[in-house]
Amino acid sequence: MDFRRRRLAVTLRNQLNYPLQFNPFVFSKIFLLWVAIGIVGGVIAGLYWTVLEGFLHFLAPIQGLWVIPLMAAAGLLAGFIIHKLGDPGEMDLIVNNVRFKGGHLEPKNNPSMILSSWLCIASGGSAGPEAPLVQVVGSTGTWIAKKMKIRGEDLRSLTIAGMAAAFTALFGAPLGGTLFALEILHHKHVVEYYQALIPAFVASCSSYVIFILITHIGIGPTWNFPVYSAPELNDFFYAMLYALAGTAAGWLFIFTVRQCRSLFKRLRVPIYIKMMVGGLLIGTIAYYVPLSRYFSHDELNILLEEQTTLEFLLILLVAKILAISFTVTSGWRGGFIIPLFFVGATVGLIVNNLFPGQNLPLILVSCMAAINACVTRTPISTIILLSTLTGFHHFIPIMFASLTGFFLAPKTPLINAQLGVKE
Known part of the structure; x- marks a missing residue:
């Protein structure tokens, strides 16, 4: 027992005498993948948002009674896109795949999701771009993981990191987007995928910066709320x-x-x-x-x-x-x-x-x-x-x-x- 204590003391003393160095993990492949997924997610979200704004600029002036045939036509066209290119699924499918299929989100239906969601959102549907982008960027994380021959929980973590990058880009909140990507997967055990927390946070931070650079959206509150005095x-x-x-x-x-x-x-x-x-x-x-x-x-x-x-x-x-x-x-x-x-x-x-x-x-x-x-x-x-x-x-x-x-x-x-x- 005394021998082990002396050995531990020597080890600690030697470590304290080591020169200051960077943590080698910062330069590891997996860390760089987290950053890369965030950058890719920021680019995808930025381009998606830019095109969506173009559609909105074109369709928003259509008002009054013309809104009804416009939205009926948009639904019909978006439905044909899904019918021909494949059904990309909804949030239920995303959660189900992350939880029970090892985090595998298939990117094959992303063109269908992107095109149909542009039409649905720009024509006036009461649903936003967060779910489509979570599917697209999350599946991109899966695709990158497979190309790098990553398996198991690391693959699931990269998928969740992609989801968090998408949430963050749209909400402008890296920590909030990270936690939302983890919480949405389960309504009881919010830390079930705690090992994905740091990958998701790293990807969120890089996605946030890239999205702002592409869209030129300012940093600050989205909505003009009345001022709240000090809480009592x-x-x-x-x-x-x-x-x-x-x-x-x-x-x-x-x-x-x-x-x-x-x-x-x-x-x-x-x-x-x-x-x-x-x-x-x-x-x-x-x-x-x-x-x-x-x-x-x-x-x-x-x-x-x-x-x-x-x-x-x-x-x-x-x-x-x-x-x-x-x-x-x-x-x-x-x-x-x-x-x-x-x-x-x-x-x-x-x-x-x-x-x-x-x-x-x-x-x-x-x-x-x-x-x-x-x-x-x-x-x-x-x-x-x-x-x-x-x-x-x-x-x-x-x-x-x-x-x-x-x-x-x-x-x-x-x-x-x-x-x-x-x-």
Whole structure:
């Protein structure tokens, strides 16, 4: 025993006398792969966003009654693309493949995902580019891993790193995007893939820089939120109280999506017909409630700037929930995270109308955190994402609201693959 102690002491003394050196891991192949996936992800996200902005610039001026035939035609065309090039799947498939197929995301249907999602998002679908990009960049991570003959958990980690790079590029939050990519995979064990945390974070940081360089999007909050004063102790309790409204909206959204999903499953028609029908429904809603159109990246700022009545907000809430539900269940491509934040902000404004004189920034961020945590089961990353997107830098009230939405969520998650049952 004494011999071992003396040997350990000699070893430690020798190490302390070593000259300062870089950690050799920084120059290892696997670390450079993490960086490379982030760079590739940033380039893909940047080019995708640039082209999407071009489509939006071309299609956004089409307003009024013309919105209905436009969105019906867009759904039909996007459906033909999916029918001919292959169905790329949705978030359920991504989660299922990462969890039960060793992290293998197939890139063969990426052209179908890219082309169809451009049409769906640019024409006015109520779903954003986060889900398509997660599929594309995540599968690129799988492809790179296979080319480098990487197997096992390292392959899964590279796939998750690609997913995180995509989330980060769009949300502008490297830590939030990293945690979201990990949390979305399971609704209970948020650290199940803890070994992918550092790869995802490294890829997120490099993706973030490349995306900003390509798109020239500024660094700072995405939405113009009202200023929040220094938090008080009561704010934490108020945050949980306001979060009840956001959680109720989350339940309503999940119920609506399930009913719409059941409705479209009964339609025994090709996917392009389903998507055309979805386009007609979304377009009709957009005609009567224009603010429900698109995935709400810019519309949320408009909502915060306008003077709105309680009646308008209630109509907008119902219209937006229906628009998102029809979008994600009729085959239209896109993600519902940013649209959910819009719904949460609408609920917050309704609460503020019903009980004027309250702390508006706290109401808004509490409802937004609660609905997202309730629907996506991502309470930790929601805190960081919302703080980055809104400039609301006091974490603790958001934390209380996010956990309220998470723990009061329905037993069965909206993303079925989160249950842990192989599909």
